[in-house]
Amino acid sequence: MTDNMGIDAKELYQLRSYLRDRGILFAYSGYVTETVLSGVGEALRQKLALEATDTKTVRSVFAIFVEQMQNIIRYSAETEHKDAGNARELRYGVLTVAQTGERYAVHAGNVIHRADQPRLETRLAALVAMDRDALKSAYKTQLKAGPEPDSKGASVGLIEIARRASAPLGYGFTAVDEDHVFFAIEARI
Amino acid sequence: MSTNPLNLPAFQIAATDRSPHVDFDFDAGRLRMRGESYPEDVTSFYRPVLDALDKYFGALGTGDCRFELSLIYFNSASAKVIMFLMEMLDAAAAKGAAVDLFWYYDPEDDTMQELGEEFGEDLEHARFHLEAMVRDAE
Numbered sequence: 001m002t003d004n005m006g007i008d009a010k011e012l013y014q015l016r017s018y019l020r021d022r023g024i025l026f027a028y029s030g031y032v033t034e035t036v037l038s039g040v041g042e043a044l045r046q047k048l049a050l051e052a053t054d055t056k057t058v059r060s061v062f063a064i065f066v067e068q069m070q071n072i073i074r075y076s077a078e079t080e081h082k083d084a085g086n087a088r089e090l091r092y093g094v095l096t097v098a099q100t101g102e103r104y105a106v107h108a109g110n111v112i113h114r115a116d117q118p119r120l121e122t123r124l125a126a127l128v129a130m131d132r133d134a135l136k137s138a139y140k141t142q143l144k145a146g147p148e149p150d151s152k153g154a155s156v157g158l159i160e161i162a163r164r165a166s167a168p169l170g171y172g173f174t175a176v177d178e179d180h181v182f183f184a185i186e187a188r189i
Numbered sequence: 190m191s192t193n194p195l196n197l198p199a200f201q202i203a204a205t206d207r208s209p210h211v212d213f214d215f216d217a218g219r220l221r222m223r224g225e226s227y228p229e230d231v232t233s234f235y236r237p238v239l240d241a242l243d244k245y246f247g248a249l250g251t252g253d254c255r256f257e258l259s260l261i262y263f264n265s266a267s268a269k270v271i272m273f274l275m276e277m278l279d280a281a282a283a284k285g286a287a288v289d290l291f292w293y294y295d296p297e298d299d300t301m302q303e304l305g306e307e308f309g310e311d312l313e314h315a316r317f318h319l320e321a322m323v324r325d326a327e
Contacts, residue, residue: 038207038229054297056299062262070266157264164300
């Protein structure tokens, strides 16, 4: 008997195969909180350690994971007041870590307000155009900017992601409904 | 020169998975932070640390201070605080204190070495030392 409890094992198996075929060794989909970050982060570190990757790569993947998760947490906290009905949706994040040989790719996605897309796109386009030296000086400028409105914090996080990545960041948006879009970002290490 | 004119008691915070071990021995003039830094709430973690340093440097005058940073990893929110902390050290040195800042990096991770260079190059008065971490027993 393969279906003795009546559930469709095939569906879950297909999901597993889908992830595996894409080289995804780690995936998280769900609400993102600091507690989740701690637990999932620890699991990710253990997984990476098992893959016997070099120390610097493990730390870079982990650092990108932390910034991406914290960007989602910060964004949902910042915008909750103006979108109380969707607060739960905004806290929902998807994060995957894929491996191809010695290379890694971290993808993260979350729902944002359509109105915030242009600002984010401008920022990302600027980051993608920067070389390592420009990223370094942008990072420092932001660190010295002092405690500014939270939106600044998010950009230090993005700069950190760009610096840890070994190739320019990838990103994209897709419509969810009238007021929301799904934002996805990719960092290769 | 006295290293602890106010006789401040030692200041310590034990390490957690997400925050560093803080060990300020003001009597010895030896201040250390080691481990990882990506606390849930950076502001509330570092506020007492910065307050303790503020009090200490306010009274240090021309005394000696050795500050050791041995961090494996810190997130961008912590980076802001570390930058601020280094500015505090430099300000104390500008006022006459003999401040030596040691930035220890893991030799297997040149990211932390690069960050040390970047953070250290702005110091004008404190002496900066960038050194590979010796994996010790602690």
